Amino acid sequence: MVLDVTALRAHFPSLDHGLAFFDGPGGSQTPRPVAEAIVATMTGPLSNRGTISSSELNAERAVTEFRAAYADLLGVPAAGIVHGRSATQLTYDFSRHLAKTWRPGDEIIVSRLDHDSNVRPWIQAAERAGVTVRWIELDPSTADLDLDTFRPTDRTRLVAVTAASNILGTKPPLRRIADLAHEAGALVYVDGVHYAAHHLVDVAALGADFFVCSPYKFLGPHCGVLAASPALLATLSPDKLVPSSNAVPERFEFGTLPYEMLAGATAAVDFLAAVAPGSAESRRARLTSSFAAIHEYELVLRARLEEGLRGFGDALTIHSTAADRTPTTLLTIEGRDAREAQIHLAGLGVLAPAGSFYAYEPFTALKLVDPALRVGLAPYNTADEIDRLLAGLAALLEL
Structure with missing residues (x-):
C-alpha cells in the first residue's frame, strides 16, 4: 500500500x-478530526462518568473507547490500558508502585540510550529503596547499546530501556534484552514514546511488561498511555484515595479523567487506521x-x-x-x-x-x-x- x-x-x-x-x-x-473530537466532547453534554444521563454516558463512552483504541494500537487487552498526563508522569508513578517491593541488595538496570524520563525516576526510586543501579552502556561507535555490559542477575528486579532513542533514532535489540531480563526474573519497562510514532506496537512481541507512549507524538493530544497485562497490573497496589475504584486499570488513574483528551487520543488512532484505506x-x-x-x-x-x-x-x-x-x-x-x-x-x-x-x-x-x-x-x-x-x-x- x-x-x-x-x-x-x-x-x-x-x-x-x-x-x-x-x-x-x-x-x-x-489532524482536524482529532481537534474536532476534542471540541465535540467538551461541548457535550458532558458530566462525570455514569450510566443515567446522556452527559454521563458520553463521559463513560470516552473512557471505554479510549481503552479499546489503545488496546488495538498496542496489542494488549483494554483492561491493560492506563491513562496518564504524560509518559514521564506515568513512569514516576510506576517507579513508586514497583519500588514498594524492592529491598536492599536488589538491583535495577537502566540504559545510557534512554530519554531521562526512563532513567531518573528509576534511579531516584532506587536511592529511596537502597537498591543498586546498574547500566547498559552506549557504544558511541555504533550509536547502539553495548550488550556486553548488560548482565542481569537473580537480584535484578527491573530493566528500563527504550524501544527507540528520541535523539538518535536507534532501535536497540529490545527482544533480546527482554528475554535476558526475563530469564533472570526481572520485569521490563519500555519507553516506547519515540518508537510508537513509527511502528505499530505489539507489547508482548517486544517482550515488554510495561510499555509507555505519548499520543501527541503520533498526531494526538498531549497525554500518556501505559500498556501492560491486566494480571500484572493487578499485582500492584498504588497509593490511592479510599473512595476511588480499586479496579484495574482505574486504580492507577488519579482524579477525574480528561474526557476530551481521551476522545482526541481515540480519534488519533482512528485517523491512523484510515491512512491506508482497505477492506479489513x-x-x-x-x-x-x-x-x-x-x-x-x-x-x-x-x-x-x-x-x-x-x-x-x-x-x-x-x-x-x-x-x-x-x-x-x-x-x-x-x-x-x-x-x-x-x-x-x-x-x-x-x-x-x-x-x-x-x-x-x-x-x-x-x-x-x-x-x-x-x-x-x-x-x-x-x-x-x-x-x-x-x-x-x-x-x-x-x-
Whole structure:
C-alpha cells in the first residue's frame, strides 16, 4: 500500500501555513478530526462518568473507547490500558508502585540510550529503596547499546530501556534484552514514546511488561498511555484515595479523567487506521496496513535526507548511525552552534530544533557539549520539504 501524502496532508490545518515541520519527535502536528473530537466532547453534554444521563454516558463512552483504541494500537487487552498526563508522569508513578517491593541488595538496570524520563525516576526510586543501579552502556561507535555490559542477575528486579532513542533514532535489540531480563526474573519497562510514532506496537512481541507512549507524538493530544497485562497490573497496589475504584486499570488513574483528551487520543488512532484505506474489518488490521505504508514512506524520505546530508562532507557530523533506527537524525555542524542553524532554518520556514532533548545520558555518552540539530521525519513530511531543509543548510554553510 502506497501512502497518499497529498490526501494525508489535507487533514492538517497547520500545514497550510507553509512551514516544514521536522520537529515531530518533540510533538507532531494535529489532524482536524482529532481537534474536532476534542471540541465535540467538551461541548457535550458532558458530566462525570455514569450510566443515567446522556452527559454521563458520553463521559463513560470516552473512557471505554479510549481503552479499546489503545488496546488495538498496542496489542494488549483494554483492561491493560492506563491513562496518564504524560509518559514521564506515568513512569514516576510506576517507579513508586514497583519500588514498594524492592529491598536492599536488589538491583535495577537502566540504559545510557534512554530519554531521562526512563532513567531518573528509576534511579531516584532506587536511592529511596537502597537498591543498586546498574547500566547498559552506549557504544558511541555504533550509536547502539553495548550488550556486553548488560548482565542481569537473580537480584535484578527491573530493566528500563527504550524501544527507540528520541535523539538518535536507534532501535536497540529490545527482544533480546527482554528475554535476558526475563530469564533472570526481572520485569521490563519500555519507553516506547519515540518508537510508537513509527511502528505499530505489539507489547508482548517486544517482550515488554510495561510499555509507555505519548499520543501527541503520533498526531494526538498531549497525554500518556501505559500498556501492560491486566494480571500484572493487578499485582500492584498504588497509593490511592479510599473512595476511588480499586479496579484495574482505574486504580492507577488519579482524579477525574480528561474526557476530551481521551476522545482526541481515540480519534488519533482512528485517523491512523484510515491512512491506508482497505477492506479489513478490524481496526488492528487497518492499523497494520497503515503503519506498513508509513514505514515504507518514511524510509524513502530518510534515504533522501541522509544522501543530502552526506553531500556536505566533513562540514556535518551525523550521529545517527545505528543499523536499525527510526527516521530521526541527530547532527552537529563543524564550527557552528546548532542553535544558529535552528534560527537560520526557522527564518526559511523550516523547523528543526536544536538541543539535547532530555536525552541526558546518550548526549553525555557521545561527548556532546553544545546543542545538536535534530531532524525528525513524520508521515506528513515531503521530499520537497527535505530539499528546503538541505538548501537552508547549504546557505548557512556558505555564510
